[in-house]
Amino acid sequence: MSHGNMNLTLKVWKQKNKAERGRFETFDAKGISPDMSFLEMFDVVNEKLISDGKEPIVFDHDCREGICGMCSMYINGRPHGPKEGITTCQLHMRSFKDGDTIVVEPWRSAAFPVIKDLVVDRSSFDRIMSAGGFVSINTGSANDANNILIPKDDADTAFNAAACIGCGACVAACKNSSAMLFVSAKVSQLALLPQGKVERKDRVLNMVKQMDEEGFGSCTNTGACEAECPKSISLENIARMNREYLSATLT
Amino acid sequence: MASSPKLNARVPEGQLAEKWTKYRSTVHLVNPSNKRSLEVIVVGSGLAGASAAASLAEMGYKVKVLYYQDSPRRAHSIAAQGGVNASKNYQNDGDSVYRLFYDTIKGGDYRSREANVHRLAEVSGNIIDQCVAQGVPFAREYGGTLSNRSFGGTQVQRTFYAAGQTGQQLLLGAYSALQRQVGMGAVQLLARHEMMDIVNIDGKCRGIICRDMVTGKLERHFGHAVLLCTGGYGNVFYLSTNAMGCNATAVWKAHRKGAFFGNPCYTQIHPTCIPVSGDHQSKLTLMSESLRNDGRIWVPKKQGETRKATDIPEEERDYYLERRYPAFGNLVPRDVASRAAKERCDAGYGVGSSKMAVYLDFAANTERYGKIEASKKNLHSPSKEEIVRLGKEVIKEKYGNLFDMYKQITGEDPYELPMRIYPAVHYTMGGLWVDYNLMTTVPGLYALGEANFSDHGANRLGASALMQGLADGYFVIPYTVGDYLSEEIRTKSISTDHEAFAKAEAEIQDRINKLMTVKGSKTVDHFHKRLGKIMWDKCGMARNKEGLTSAISEIQKLREDFWKEVRVPGEANEINPELEKAHRVADFLELGELMCKDALNRDESCGGHFREEFQTEEGEALRDDKNFAYVAAWEYKSDGNFELHKEELAYENIKIAARSYK
Numbered sequence A: 001m002s003h004g005n006m007n008l009t010l011k012v013w014k015q016k017n018k019a020e021r022g023r024f025e026t027f028d029a030k031g032i033s034p035d036m037s038f039l040e041m042f043d044v045v046n047e048k049l050i051s052d053g054k055e056p057i058v059f060d061h062d063c064r065e066g067i068c069g070m071c072s073m074y075i076n077g078r079p080h081g082p083k084e085g086i087t088t089c090q091l092h093m094r095s096f097k098d099g100d101t102i103v104v105e106p107w108r109s110a111a112f113p114v115i116k117d118l119v120v121d122r123s124s125f126d127r128i129m130s131a132g133g134f135v136s137i138n139t140g141s142a143n144d145a146n147n148i149l150i151p152k153d154d155a156d157t158a159f160n161a162a163a164c165i166g167c168g169a170c171v172a173a174c175k176n177s178s179a180m181l182f183v184s185a186k187v188s189q190l191a192l193l194p195q196g197k198v199e200r201k202d203r204v205l206n207m208v209k210q211m212d213e214e215g216f217g218s219c220t221n222t223g224a225c226e227a228e229c230p231k232s233i234s235l236e237n238i239a240r241m242n243r244e245y246l247s248a249t250l251t
Numbered sequence B: 001m002a003s004s005p006k007l008n009a010r011v012p013e014g015q016l017a018e019k020w021t022k023y024r025s026t027v028h029l030v031n032p033s034n035k036r037s038l039e040v041i042v043v044g045s046g047l048a049g050a051s052a053a054a055s056l057a058e059m060g061y062k063v064k065v066l067y068y069q070d071s072p073r074r075a076h077s078i079a080a081q082g083g084v085n086a087s088k089n090y091q092n093d094g095d096s097v098y099r100l101f102y103d104t105i106k107g108g109d110y111r112s113r114e115a116n117v118h119r120l121a122e123v124s125g126n127i128i129d130q131c132v133a134q135g136v137p138f139a140r141e142y143g144g145t146l147s148n149r150s151f152g153g154t155q156v157q158r159t160f161y162a163a164g165q166t167g168q169q170l171l172l173g174a175y176s177a178l179q180r181q182v183g184m185g186a187v188q189l190l191a192r193h194e195m196m197d198i199v200n201i202d203g204k205c206r207g208i209i210c211r212d213m214v215t216g217k218l219e220r221h222f223g224h225a226v227l228l229c230t231g232g233y234g235n236v237f238y239l240s241t242n243a244m245g246c247n248a249t250a251v252w253k254a255h256r257k258g259a260f261f262g263n264p265c266y267t268q269i270h271p272t273c274i275p276v277s278g279d280h281q282s283k284l285t286l287m288s289e290s291l292r293n294d295g296r297i298w299v300p301k302k303q304g305e306t307r308k309a310t311d312i313p314e315e316e317r318d319y320y321l322e323r324r325y326p327a328f329g330n331l332v333p334r335d336v337a338s339r340a341a342k343e344r345c346d347a348g349y350g351v352g353s354s355k356m357a358v359y360l361d362f363a364a365n366t367e368r369y370g371k372i373e374a375s376k377k378n379l380h381s382p383s384k385e386e387i388v389r390l391g392k393e394v395i396k397e398k399y400g401n402l403f404d405m406y407k408q409i410t411g412e413d414p415y416e417l418p419m420r421i422y423p424a425v426h427y428t429m430g431g432l433w434v435d436y437n438l439m440t441t442v443p444g445l446y447a448l449g450e451a452n453f454s455d456h457g458a459n460r461l462g463a464s465a466l467m468q469g470l471a472d473g474y475f476v477i478p479y480t481v482g483d484y485l486s487e488e489i490r491t492k493s494i495s496t497d498h499e500a501f502a503k504a505e506a507e508i509q510d511r512i513n514k515l516m517t518v519k520g521s522k523t524v525d526h527f528h529k530r531l532g533k534i535m536w537d538k539c540g541m542a543r544n545k546e547g548l549t550s551a552i553s554e555i556q557k558l559r560e561d562f563w564k565e566v567r568v569p570g571e572a573n574e575i576n577p578e579l580e581k582a583h584r585v586a587d588f589l590e591l592g593e594l595m596c597k598d599a600l601n602r603d604e605s606c607g608g609h610f611r612e613e614f615q616t617e618e619g620e621a622l623r624d625d626k627n628f629a630y631v632a633a634w635e636y637k638s639d640g641n642f643e644l645h646k647e648e649l650a651y652e653n654i655k656i657a658a659r660s661y662k
Helices: A038-051 A123-132 A152-162 A169-173 A180-192 A200-213 A224-228 A236-250 B016-026 B047-059 B097-107 B114-134 B166-183 B249-256 B320-324 B334-346 B363-376 B384-410 B465-485 B499-518 B524-539 B545-565 B577-601
Strands: A006-014 A023-032 A101-105 A114-116 B039-043 B062-066 B187-190 B193-201 B204-212 B218-222 B225-228 B267-273 B296-300 B358-361 B419-428 B445-447 B630-638 B641-648
Touching (some): A123 A180, A152 B166, A169 A180, A169 A224, A180 A200, A180 A236, B047 B062, B047 B166, B047 B187, B047 B465, B097 B114, B114 B465, B166 B187, B166 B465, B193 B499, B225 B465, B249 B577, B249 B630, B296 B320, B334 B358, B334 B419, B363 B384, B499 B577, B524 B545, B524 B577, B577 B641
Parallel strands (some): A006 A101, B039 B225, B062 B187
Antiparallel strands (some): B193 B204, B204 B218, B296 B358, B630 B641
């Protein structure tokens, strides 16, 4: 099944499981069309590998429209590849040239252990959410929605923070493997809205504590996370979380 | 027509508008201390699954949730774009519970159950309240109130939204409620686990077999009740707007063990998707229905037109939806819009390189918004360029992420050129047959959200999937499952050493061994693509007797070939995506046949089911209410052998009529 005329060389991280050591292997990607997404290019390579009696390259993916946050490849030294504001499934082969060599690795972070090839375990993010990324409201006890009036600017800023898809690119991009952008996006969203203000102190303290326990590194304000975030989550969220944290520890 | 004795819908007595209220006040309850010893398994973590799991855990039940992704937040509900309906009447435009109920029944082409739909409309408002309380950042007006927009098949504005990411925000709300319960120890998560089968003991569902997708190990889990919240089966077509992993395995295995399958042929083809660009394509991307608020759909009046869209003058454009359906125009329901697009393309008026696309054009509304903005800003006699610039800012705020997505995929800028769109498989109205309690024909086994057949009849209206998933999970199942569990308080946890568990596990192990040992020459995708082509060509937007008959024998042959020639590389005791796919495709190969059989049985056209033999002179769907006003619930007998049972649909509160949007 070849569809185009681009030929590429892939250097891909292969690792059998969590315990074994991984290494780079080289694969040919032939007959690639510029209209394919990066993941569809992997589909073509895998179909060929299976037909040749070899094992395919394993990678996480699901929605293939840039919203589930599942695809997690580190391409030529950048999370989700060379273009900004997109996930790997939205990266098209027209962003590469015929003859290119492309290096593909998994997210690298102690808090995201590799479980096979390009697949990592990101359950640390779920545990941070369990520590405080919510409003404590049981089903059935809510008031009429329009009883809470929210200034449009606040609602819009909260929405922009809530756009985070939890992919972990911010961690992968950070030299310290910090999860501050991810955590601050949730803290900001809820701190900006009246519904979230009741629990704001406990929330920020508990989420930051869990983040530290998971083994994520510190933030040194480099900004690689913001630059690589597929949803352009702003660094302002980190500043807002730092203020939230400070005021929570002072009182 | 009388309903089959095997189907008891358990609709409460009384007036339609009072049924649910009365039911809630009289339903059996479980006291808090007993809840702690009752276990519920939830399969799937989308809107229905996450909301059900969180709500049941809040009530005190012991809950387990499994999902095939790495986090509950990634379920495909996340990709829903446009919005969620609720009859709040915040816009003062005449909305009411009855009107939402009526629109949904009519939109479904009079093929859904009145009592379920009315309940859905009743709880719709609570959903918005609950989500706002959780911190879901819905779009708002400057006064701080919630904003609404219009969707197809209605004449009121009842759709609540968060830009083009409504599904994401609603799911993250439900996910946060779920994670809160996980933190409290009330819910156990099983990430990267796929359900393989249900386990029935003495006629009741008592648990599941699932596969740990990292180690490959099969696991047994006991539950007093099992909720399948596993979404739809659109991926039977290979290409659809579903996520790559969406599958029918859970519902299909349940079907094989006694759960009847309702209306399998009702498939929704969404009119506004990005057209197929080549045979490498792995999935199709939706452009939200909300775009039809502000976009006008047209094709050139000349066949085989070669000029650029922007060079075709106004009088040479055919706004065919506005022409055919003046009352609803571009906001006709999805089935009607999809068929109209197919009709124009088949007649030779299609656009783009494949000629299988129509235009969705924002120019007129960009200008209209620009004028409003200019007036707001007190700009006197602004230039055309100024108006267009201001208008584009408004469009960007409303649909920015969708426009970016379109540009990324097609390489064309939709702010400058109209979008090219074509229909694609999007949603399945069919699913496991459930009664009023959302229980399948297997006691203790429930189906919620897209996985059941219940509320949308033969066609779902836009922004109603999110509504139904959350209604089922937050507001219906917490009551109805209690009614069943109140009878189970004396049932102790059954050991998973029970022979029924051992037998179910052995069957699955056997099937996995078979898949691993075929060692044929063709990949799983090869078979999936072939199945998809048969389904799309013969059981897609238009169906006929001849095509369906041949599709059935083609699928049977393909299934035989699959078990002889499929190649699954690697090993079963590790992460093995090819094995996962093979398992799912094997089930699709059985389900596809049932879909065709159901479509062949239904000698009428209704909603998404369009049989070419049954249409009006104007090409509209022609229902046969005398013979087909029923739910087709299929019972599995043996491979390829299904028995039809009918649930009569009685309309006591709505006058059943020809559906017109003209």
